[in-house]
Amino acid sequence: MPPGKYGMQEEWEKEGDQNILMDFLLPTGIFLKFPVPRNDTIKNIKKMVWRNAKTEALYCGLGDPEGYVFTCINDTAEREELEEESRRISDVRPFMCVLRLVAREGDRGEKLTNSHISSLIGKGLHEFEAQKNHEVDEFRSKMRTFCEEKALERHNLPWQQWMEYSFPCDLEPCYSPPVHGGTKSKHTKKLFINVKFEACDESFMLQQDPLDIPVALMKSALKKRATVFRSVRQEPEDYTLQVSGRWEFIYGNHPLGQFKYIFSCLRNGQNPQLIMVHHSTISKYQEEQGQLCSQMGKIRSQSRPPPLPMKKQNT
Incomplete structure (x- = not known):
């Protein structure tokens, strides 16, 4: 393979709205494969997955779509959760045309914020977290608390002052x-x-x-x-x-x-x-x-799918 030519890099750099054949791995163990427009959003692609999954086995094992998030391997060889569903698949640029659907866990609001920050700085926040820097963690925690307090103060302003802000x-x-x-x-x-x-x-x-x-x-x-x-x-x-x-x-x-x-x-x-x-x-x-x-600060995954049955082991 020529240097610099790998994965789907060339495909994502093309212009136009051609369809791309993508693979989808569902948490129920079902595999789906169908074409999607390269400029379609993650949100629309998720809707397409649910429509196609209706005709497959174990569809009843899927919960509400909001309880799931797509993951992929991005062009920097890192696992990425696609929390920002307004992004286009051509902007995400997965390394291969494979998206895995997993149960959404943790604080979605925080993950969404981290995703925005990562997009802005061009670097994953996990690199900072891997440093295990206590001062950085403490600063982020204090800043988040400070911002939440300020948001609450503004929410409690009289209507005229809130409008002015x-x-x-x-x-x-x-x-x-x-x-x-x-x-x-x-x-x-x-x-x-x-x-x-x-x-x-x-x-x-x-x-x-x-x-x-x-x-x-x-x-x-x-x-x-x-x-x-x-x-x-x-x-x-x-x-x-x-x-x-x-x-x-x-x-x-x-x-x-x-x-x-x-x-x-x-x-x-x-x-x-x-x-x-x-x-x-x-x-x-x-x-x-x-x-x-309040919802952005308190959202937790409440609609997780039921656990899959254990596979039978051949003895």
Whole structure:
């Protein structure tokens, strides 16, 4: 074999979306062989394995797909668990076209983090662990505890502070009204902003000064709503403004014209499209993120397959 030409290296370096014939070893002792697109993700390949396994023996011995993870021998001759299932098989580049399915064990969140770190530094973390360096282990443990405490602190922030941390304002460096003859015009061009209330069809086209801050726009929207629908006036402090179709929020003591989205609309002659979002919705996002963080820190394999029967020994 020529130097440097080994395994599947040449195959993974090809371009295109050709199919590659792969072997799959299941924990039930079943062997599968079928083609997969070289640019398909590990997650999709796992689904294909489950579909093909349905027609094979001992399918009932397989548990939930989330309880398993693929392993392979990578191009550096190391055993690798493919926890990051959004990766493409062509990015993983196994040494041979063989994937082994094994029961997922240990802390999946930690393994996923380690996998990301290994991909970034181009080196397996097991090399650091093999050094048996007590200081490194202690540092990693303390840093993880520190990060978990900080995540918990942010989860417990009031909704406005959490929003400021999670969705910082996207601002232009500065904003000033048009200048005519070296002096600021007293008649600044007004903005026409379409404001829609979430979870309903109520929307209003409001005229606002670009130098006004977001709370002024929210006051105008609530006043207009109360006038048109004769509803009870609500406090603008209970709301925030979201850019329609984006995870981008308009808040704080900045002029409306300084927000990049509104500045862009003003420059292009378009009307900004904003949504009035109640603080309960932001609190819901905050709670969902907190639950996700808790799960990432506590996930353990709970759906392990039943043990295989012992093979009979010929005596």
